[in-house]
Amino acid sequence: xxxxxxxxxxxxxxxxxTLVCLPGWAADYRLFSWLDLKYNYLFAMRLSPFEFSKHLAxxxxxxxxxxxxxxxxxxxxxxxADFAKNYSEMVGELILLSIRKGYDGxxxxxxxxxxIKNQRGYLYRFxxxxxxxxDAQGLGWFKQxxxxxxxxxxxxxxxxxxxxxLEIARINPQSLRPIxxxxxxxxxxxxxxxxxxxxxxxxxxxxxxxxxxxxLGHLCFLNRRLEENIV
Numbered sequence: 001x002x003x004x005x006x007x008x009x010x011x012x013x014x015x016x017x018t019l020v021c022l023p024g025w026a027a028d029y030r031l032f033s034w035l036d037l038k039y040n041y042l043f044a045m046r047l048s049p050f051e052f053s054k055h056l057a058x059x060x061x062x063x064x065x066x067x068x069x070x071x072x073x074x075x076x077x078x079x080x081a082d083f084a085k086n087y088s089e090m091v092g093e094l095i096l097l098s099i100r101k102g103y104d105g106x107x108x109x110x111x112x113x114x115x116i117k118n119q120r121g122y123l124y125r126f127x128x129x130x131x132x133x134x135d136a137q138g139l140g141w142f143k144q145x146x147x148x149x150x151x152x153x154x155x156x157x158x159x160x161x162x163x164x165x166l167e168i169a170r171i172n173p174q175s176l177r178p179i180x181x182x183x184x185x186x187x188x189x190x191x192x193x194x195x196x197x198x199x200x201x202x203x204x205x206x207x208x209x210x211x212x213x214x215x216l217g218h219l220c221f222l223n224r225r226l227e228e229n230i231v
Contacts, residue, residue, distance in 0.1 A: 006055040007046040010063060015040050017092070019069045020056065022076030023047070024098070025162045026123060026154055030146060031073070034222050039069060049075070049165035053083045060090065069093035073221065074193065075162060078169035081176060088178040096184045097226075098218045100193040101201060102170040108163050115159055120151055132189035134215035138222035173204035182208035185226060187216035 009029075010018070019039035021032040029043035042065075048055065060068060069092055072080025077099035084091045114122045127147060131139040176182060182205055186198040195212060202210040213220050220226060 004048045006044055006048045006052055008059045009043045009045050011041040013040045017069055018042055018065055019071055022072040022079045024074030024076055026159060034141060049079060049162060052079050053086045056083055057087050066090060067092045071095040073097040075166060078171060081171045084179050085175040091179055093181040094179045097221055098186060098190060098193050099171060100197040103166045105167050108167045112163055119156055123151055129191050130218040132215055132217035135217060135223060138219055141222050171201060173201050176205060184208055184210045185213060185220060187213050187218060187220035189215060190218045192218040
């Protein structure tokens with residue numbers, strides 16, 4: 001496997017703190033264009049999950065950022081947790097969305113087979129499954145701004161690389177204990193990552209804040225209720 005280097009873009013929004021936004025599988029930085037949080041943003045324009053922590057640390061040194069906040073959604077949650085484990089001194093805040101401890105290898109293998117057979121069809125069903133039946137706001141925004149582009153632009157090799165990473169990625173809550181400020185957000189109707197698995201991560205992190213978002217699914221942050229809880 002040829003490993004590409006992650007690429008980043010810094011967006012100065014006039015705030016003191018910088019938030020690194022890490023998307024989930026089959027998604028990219030454009031997911032976060034919905035959010036209006038009181039941070040400067042650092043986006044992963046190209047995300048190579050293997051060796052990601054080193055890539056990010058190198059970039060932060062390059063732009064002289066010695067302390068950042070991390071927001072990781074789904075696959076991005078594994079990346080954020082891994083960076084926090086390896087570079088805890090650089091992390092002031094960790095925000096984890098729609099996370100779980102790990103994915104079953106058999107399930108990952110089945111997804112790969114379905115992608116090879118019918119990539120567009122599988123992705124379409126996957127994206128819809130990321131929303132609860134009650135989240136018309138989030139689904140409507142996603143359909144208007146991203147669905148068509150994602151179905152057309154997602155490359156099979158990138159999707160497979162993401163699945164290769166998910167097959168081995170794990171969140172070890174004990175490794176995150178050096179981080180003083182941790183928030184975990186999870187949709188109560190998440191069909192991709194079970195709510196109870198996220199709760200089990202929080203149970204090992206006494207200082208972490210856990211917020212379950214009623215009537216929201218895996219893509220729980222395409223809804224204003226998330227912004228209301230991030231301060």
